[in-house]
Each structure stands twice: as structure tokens, then as C-alpha cells.
Amino acid sequence: MTTPRILVVDDDPELRSLIGNFLAGNGLDVEEASDGPSMDLALSHRRFDAIILDLMMPGEDGLAILRRLRGPERPKIIMLSAMGEDTDRIVGLEVGADDYLAKPCNPRELLARVRAVLRRNDGEPAMPALRCFGPWKLDMVERRLQRGDAPPAPLTGAEFRLLITFLDRPRRVLTRDQLVELAMGTDSDVFDRAVDVVISRLRKKLGPDDPIHTVRGEGYRFVLKAARP
Template identity: 50%
Template sequence: MTSPHVLVVEDDREIRTLVARYLGDNDYHVTTAPDGKDLDRQMADDAPDLIILDINLPGEDGLGICRSLRSHSDVPIIMLTAKGEDIDRILGLEMGADDYVTKPFNPRELLARIRAVLRRRLDQPASPDAKVRIFAGWRLDLAARHLTSPEGVRTPVTGAEFDLLQALCEQPGRVLSRERLLEITQGRAIEAYERSIDVLISRLRRKIEVNPRDPDFIKTIRSGGYLFTPTVERQ
């Protein structure tokens, strides 16, 4: 099997070299870029399986780059944010990032996050049947990891958005807490960041709800979490 290709976009040469060396030692194919312009050149030459993207870059910052990437690509993105900068985490998730790691970080933590994101992207249902979830005309294909609208148009979703929607579809009519959704979608029993679920819910609502401000499908339950209201059919 070909080693996963990780593109590290970081202007700090020391951090860039450290991450590249560590991931290379763990059987990843790694390329690096110091800024957004170099990232564009790298993407044109060899599209990566995952991007590690620092927020504080010279020129266009990581948030702008993430937003631009999401307009045409669903490649998984892990943001590097400054320690304690919650607003950066929120904005990164709103722009479409799949996960985040705060600086300073342990390379082993970054490796674990990379493995988790790639595993979620590659995982397919273990059961040979019921690989599709259908609700209100929407079709969620668990094997292909595609979301199709009632009009038959494929709707782009990030890996994190797909995992969250799948979690909701698996337990319709049941209130799921933010902690539970974090555990299901990101496997975080420690250092859970509940606001990330709120951001992902907001992103999903903008894609599947007629009126995201007054949602019909994903209801907020005060002091409880979220409730997925549609009837879900399994095929």
C-alpha cells in the first residue's frame, strides 16, 4: 500500500523540518511548503492525502487558505493554532478544517490526530448491507462517503461533517450530547472542545437545511445536545 502523502504548510523552518522528519520516520510520504503560494504549486504537482496547515502564515493566512481549499477540495485539513487561541480553533473549523492541534505540540499527538483523520476517511462499514442512509430525500453513502441531495446533486462535505452526519443518522430521534458526538466523531475523551461540535452542526445545517437559522432536521436541545428529527431509512 502506498504511504499516505502529508503536506506540511508551516513557515517556521524548524517546526516544518521536525514534523517532516517525524512523519517520515513513521512511514508517511511528506512534502512541505512555507506559504500558500508554494502549497498551490505542490497541490498542482501531487495532491496530498492530508494537509497540516499553520494559521499564522506570511501572505495569505491559514484561514484564508483553508476557505479557498474548501471551495474545490475535500482533502482533510489539520490546523495548527496558537495555544489558548479559541477563536482560531472556531474560525478554522468554520472554514472547513477537520481537526486542530495547538502549539506547542508533541509530535506523537499530531501523529495520532493524522491517523485518526485518515482512518475516519478510509473506514467503510463492516456490515455488507445497509451501507446507505436516506432521510428526507437526502442520501448518505457510507462506503463512498458521499452525500447526495434530494435533487440528485452531490453535496461536498468534509470528513468531519460526514462523520457527524453519520452519527446523527445512526441514532435519529435520540438526544446526543456534545461530549458523545465528540467521542463518536473525533475519539476525544480528553481535551474535548465542545464548541467544535457546534461549529460542525452549523456547517451541516447550511448544507442540508432549507433554513439553517430555523432548522427542521438538526434541533438544538437546551442543556442536552442535538436531536436528529428525520426518519432514517437503511439500504
């Protein structure tokens, strides 16, 4: 089994070194980068399993970097930010982060989060490249959703995981807490309203007659209309 490779991207050299040394001391292969260009250079030379990415950096900030890191081969990304507001956490997850921690964070908690995001795909059976439901087609590799002949819409990581959660549990009423646990993992620190924001954006991408139904006071249910004879 190969040692997971982690890239720590932060403009604070002291904090970057502290995180890097702690993770390396716990069996991970760690490299450091101070900004977007040095991160790009590291990524051009090696493949990384996860990136610990600071939100507030001079020049290109963490959200801008996150937006351009796309594709199925992208490393897992854990955002770090001194701004611990709910809105910042929601935006980070919406743009595609796999997890989010507010600074200052406990290094042991960060290590646990890193291990958790690395475990998420371990042991999962191979998924079909295309998943069809009703008039929609979901590209499982590119994470793009298409309705009929309309142009495909890219999904964020949170939108993709929520849609898969609904597809795997049709007609079941799922509470917000269940959606957080099933789609984000029990280690995620997502709040209820973050789920509402992701679902609202997913509904817009599904378009007319989207199958996500609100069950007042309970949660959401995914119900496809019966096909016409």
C-alpha cells in the same frame, strides 16, 4: 500498502523541518512548503493524503487556504496555530479542518493525530452517492445539502460528519460528548460549545422544520416528522 504522503505547510523553516524530519523518521513520506503558492505547486505534482497547515502565515493565511481546498479528493487537513483560543479552534473546524492543534505541540501527539485522521476512512463501506430523508437530499460525494428544489448548500467537514451521525442514530438523545466522539473521533480536541456552533449552522442550512431537536440538559435528538397520508 503505500506510504502515506504528508505535506507540511508552514512559513517557519525551522519548525517545518523539525516536523518534517520527525514524521519522515516515523515512516511517512513528507514534503514541505513555505506558503500557499509553494503548496499549490506541490499539489500539482503529487497527491497527498494529509496536509499539516499553519494558521498564521504572511500573505494567504491557513484559513483562506482551507476555504479554497474543497472537494471529495481533498487531503485530510490538520491545522496548527500558535493561537490556542477556543474560538480559533472552532473556526478552523467549522471551515473544514479535520483536526486542530495549538503550537507548540508535541511531535508525538501530532504524529498520532495524523495517523488518526488517515484511519478515519479506512475499512468503511462505500456510501451511496445520495442520501434522502424527509424533504432533504444529501450529496455524499460533494457534501451538499438540498431541500426540495432550493439551491444546494455546501457543508463543512464538521457539519457533514454531524449530520451523518444524526442520520445513523435517529430518535436517540446524543450528548455533546457523544457527538464529539462519534462525529469528530475520540482524538479530537473539540469543546462542547463547538458542537453547538456547528449544529446552529447546520440547522440554518436544513431550513424550516429542521429535525434536530434540543433536549434540555441532555443534548440533541434527530426526529423526522411523520409523512402525511
